[in-house]
Amino acid sequence: MIDTTIFQDKVAVYYTLGCKLNFAETSSIGKTLKEAGVRTARKGEKADICVINTCSVTEMADKKCRQAIHRLSRQHPGAFIVVTGCYAQLKPGQVAEIEGVDLVLGAEQKGELMNYLGNLEKHAHGEAVVTATKDIRTFSPSCSRGDRTRYFLKVQDGCDYFCSYCTIPFARGRSRNGKIEDLVAQARQAAAEGGKEIVLTGVNIGDFGKTTGETFFDLVKALDEVEGIERYRISSIEPNLLTDEIIEYVARSRRFMPHFHIPLQSGCDEVLKLMRRRYDTALFASKVAKIKSLMPDAFIGVDVIVGTRGETPEYFERAYEFIKGLDVTQLHVFSYSERPGTQALKIDYVVPATEKHARSQRLLELSDEKTKAFYARHIGQEAEVLMEKSKAGAPMHGFTKNYIRVELTHDDKLDNHLVKVRLGDFNEDETALKGTIL
Known part of the structure; x- marks a missing residue:
């Protein structure tokens, strides 16, 4: 004791x-x-x-x-x-x-x-x-919000994928997860505490079920039945694990938002093979097309790594053109960093630091263009926004169902409330749209 x-x-x-x-x-x-x-x-x-x-x-x-x-x-x-x-x-x-x-x-x-x-x-x-990593077996549950409005529900931990550039399997151990009944109970508790939105988190959440014989789709359907939770968002999910049935279910669900975060890492098939990823660009493009066919206004965020070993100038240009042609909303761009003990260190071609930076900047500019174009398409529309805590005197921010950031005049009474607004023009730093309460 x-x-x-x-x-x-x-x-x-x-x-x-x-x-x-x-x-x-x-x-x-x-x-x-x-x-x-x-x-x-x-x-x-x-x-x-x-x-x-x-x-x-x-x-x-x-x-x-x-x-x-x-x-x-x-x-x-x-x-x-x-x-x-x-x-x-x-x-x-x-x-x-x-x-x-x-x-x-x-x-x-x-x-x-x-x-x-x-x-x-x-x-x-x-x-x-x-x-030792090989002996990590425990799944430690977590459903908390800290000083945030949204709750973060940990559904899975660890990873069995061992991509050539990544140390996460060594840092977090093998894939493991909680039981659906326990995770549903945590969601119900969050609802009882007044929570309205939950983000499902994990290292490789699409791999959910390794330790319980369940599936991520089973979890999604079970959580969708929890009364009181208005919104769920699925955090990063591997494209090969984002099944059509999950996409179709989200499209008709009231609680799961039209918001996806899918790691691409490279838009070049040769580099994906060097990375030991489990899909190719054709599969990734098909997932984006499937989402957009059912949810044209869905927000799609994409992870991209630039300058990994083996990414020649030709491969990068191929990747850039592929990403440019994708109907996605935002890029999360990371410069490749050499990690001790990873298989990527065996690849001969090394991208100079200055070239990594230049490639990163090009992709960040492309991301900015895509995000602003996505936001601009929604100006003048009505939307429901879940407002979040902010510092006194500062504008309040919240997000629409499809993750457009909206700015309103500060009002403490709006915290954790769903507010109907009309979306106006961009704010001063162009990171959000101004909202007018209806």
């Missing part, structure tokens, strides 16, 4: 790097500490506990993690510093040696943080508690 008396009136800060799944897990950690009597630090307040949930998708992510640890150590002298997440799992010894770090927790231990905090005494050297 954990003695929680030592946590009473303690103050904590949380810092998250990386994906939506990390944010969901940090929020759950915060909820666990809150139940033990720990409150979140106010602005400028010194904390007793710092929890840093790390990412390791690129070398830059590793660098940002180290910078965050140093910064929080300076800002909160004497605080008990806990580091978890992908960087902690992959390089626990390196993290433990960073000055100020007291505890490093791997993927298997993240969900049981309370069991490792002890009496919060500072250590001369950081202690690392990390299970």
Whole structure:
């Protein structure tokens, strides 16, 4: 039995790097500490506990993690510093040696943080508690919103794909998931707390069911029956796992939004083979066409990696033209980063850093064109927007069903409310459309 008396009136800060799944897990950690009597630090307040949930998708992510640890150590002298997440799992010894770090927790231990905090005494050297990747088996549930309006429901963790450029299977272990009945119960609890929108998160959510003999489509149908939740959004789902039956179901569902995020990574078949992806450009194009045939106004976000080993200038141009011709809304562009232990390091052709940057800029400009064109098509239309929390005095923002960002004059009473608006022109920085309440 954990003695929680030592946590009473303690103050904590949380810092998250990386994906939506990390944010969901940090929020759950915060909820666990809150139940033990720990409150979140106010602005400028010194904390007793710092929890840093790390990412390791690129070398830059590793660098940002180290910078965050140093910064929080300076800002909160004497605080008990806990580091978890992908960087902690992959390089626990390196993290433990960073000055100020007291505890490093791997993927298997993240969900049981309370069991490792002890009496919060500072250590001369950081202690690392990390299970070997091959032995990671636990699925730690999470359905939290933190200081956000939307809930993030973790449905799956880990990955069995081992793409040539990626370390995520080594950081998070094999694919595993929760039971549908348990995930439905979490969604019902979110509804009871007043939640109206849930984002389904995971590492490879389309692979759902590996550990329970269920399917992602089964999960979608079950969640769609939960009363009180108005909106679901499916986070990143592999194109080869986005089945026609899922697309068709979303098209007729009241609760699942016309919003898809599909990783492409490259628009060139030769590069996809080097990446060890499990589809080709023809399959990807067919998924986009299927979505648009049933949901012409659907928002489609696409992940793209530029400058991976083997991406010759000719291959990039082929990829660029393919992406340009896709009816998608937004590109999430990542510059390839060499990760130790990955198979991509065996590929000879290396793209210079300056060329990576130039390719990235071209794709970002293309993304901007596509997003603005998508937004512009909706100017003058009526839409329902779920408003989100914002700082006092700042404009409020929310999203339409198809993920158009809408700006309204600040009004606290609108937080977490669905509001009917008429979509106006772009705001000043062209990141949203101005809305007028109907």
